[in-house]
Amino acid sequence: MVDGFGRQREALRHFLRSRRARLSPDDVGLLATGRRHTPGLRREEVAVLAGVSASWYTWLEQGRDIKVSDSVLDAISHALRLDDTERVHLYRLAGTNPPQLTSWGAAPREASRLQPVVDGWLPAPAFVVDRYWNVLAANSNAMSLLGVPSHGQNYLMSFFTDPSARVRFPDWDGMAARLVGQFRVQGARFPGDVHFDMLAQELCCVDEAFADLWARHETCNAARTRVRVRLTDQQGARYEHLILSLLENSDLRLMLYMPMPQVQGAGLDLVVS
Template sequence: MNPENRLQALSEFLKAKRSKLTPQMAGFPVGTRRRTPGLRREEVAQMAGVSTTWYTWLEQGRDIKVSTSVLDAISNALQLSIDEKKYLYALALEEGPHQEFSQKEEIQISPSLTKILHELRHCPTIITDRRCFIVGWNQAAANIFLDFEQIPAVHRNLIQLLFSRKEFRSLAVNWVHFVRGFIAIFRTYYGQYVADQWYKKFIEEMEESYPEFHQLWNEGEVSSAPEIQIEFRHAKAGKMIFNLTSLQIQGPNDLRLSVYTPVDNTGTELKVKRLIENS
């Protein structure tokens, strides 16, 4: 396997996490002038109990040997979450699948999943694959977001749609907060399938086309299933508030169920019902 993509991703991630830690957060004295935000490399190395040279090589993306004990120490020094730690391990130890997946790969939604989508009739729900392509949705999702049936399957990538379609940009009251959660999920997949060249090409195309994606991607956020509350301003229904829950579907295709549950006592569920009835 060509390690270039993996090591580059590791380098970018470590730099992003280091830049977000202030000296105060790490227990270092305040007052020293710093040319760049965050901790210095030597400070991270000191906390992790490794040499500055070795940590510098790791952060530069050099192909060096690492151990789980050292990665644990670095994770603690950078104050990584559980999901971020898993991402670090996947990149540093080459964990996860090494194969690429065909871009022509077709996902068939099982009858049981189809029934689940139907039963969640008042909860907008979408199903995405490991590349965040939308492969299933219910009527509520079509009414709240957009009619995915009108979008060719090859262009039905959720990450791209969040940036390219005005329907999403105008819908979410806090669009950046809304998008950040999905980018964090996408980065989790990237760490698992970094050998798949599709990811590198897609990220490069998104960064070239959407400066906002470049900025959010460089934040280095990682989350396998962020649970957030999101407020929408729907063109027909007005204010709607949902809790977003992401569920991983066990199986060979790494499918994910994203369910928007109407928040009680906000009138959101009634508005969803009316939208469906009038569609």
């Protein structure tokens, strides 16, 4: 009986062979030599492209129990022309933690496919942000009721610099603390990305409240919270706010707002969270 480790190694063998078989020497800029009895690249050619020995690559493809570094897996991924999903799959089959995806071309494409999703959430608000909280998709009520800025603008920058946000959200202080804590947690996922520090410094310069909260070094990773929204002086609404990560290792997050039952009465103070 094959155990879990054996099945994983067998899957690794089949995966590497299938990725090798789909490529030709022309695909990777090599000169084809000799007669080929099977389609695809030879193991020796993959080894040359990856900068490893032919014996070592053969052992890997055979599923032998050898140690593999991230740099070597990256080199093999490049040699076999793996996309982001295939690269993560290779890491897992090799028993290594997969890398964070950094292919920025995929984010806008995925966000464009999510626009019908957020529009379909109407009349409740919904929007999509990237790792920096830049808005990539939003429905009309997210913009009108929550003040979500237009496509490409930063939600955090809008929340902390737009005076209407402090009027729109009765619990602005609590929301601000959660947002800063979530932003700090998100930044820790990408320790080599200096853009987080640059954005934090910019926010500290333009808004004193953000600067005070940032200096506390508090964290928040709540995926479900309650939000109150002031519609008029005498009317408010409350929502369950859900944050959903989209696709494994994806930077995109879907913000969904689910309406909660309204408290009957004459005033916003009766709308409780």
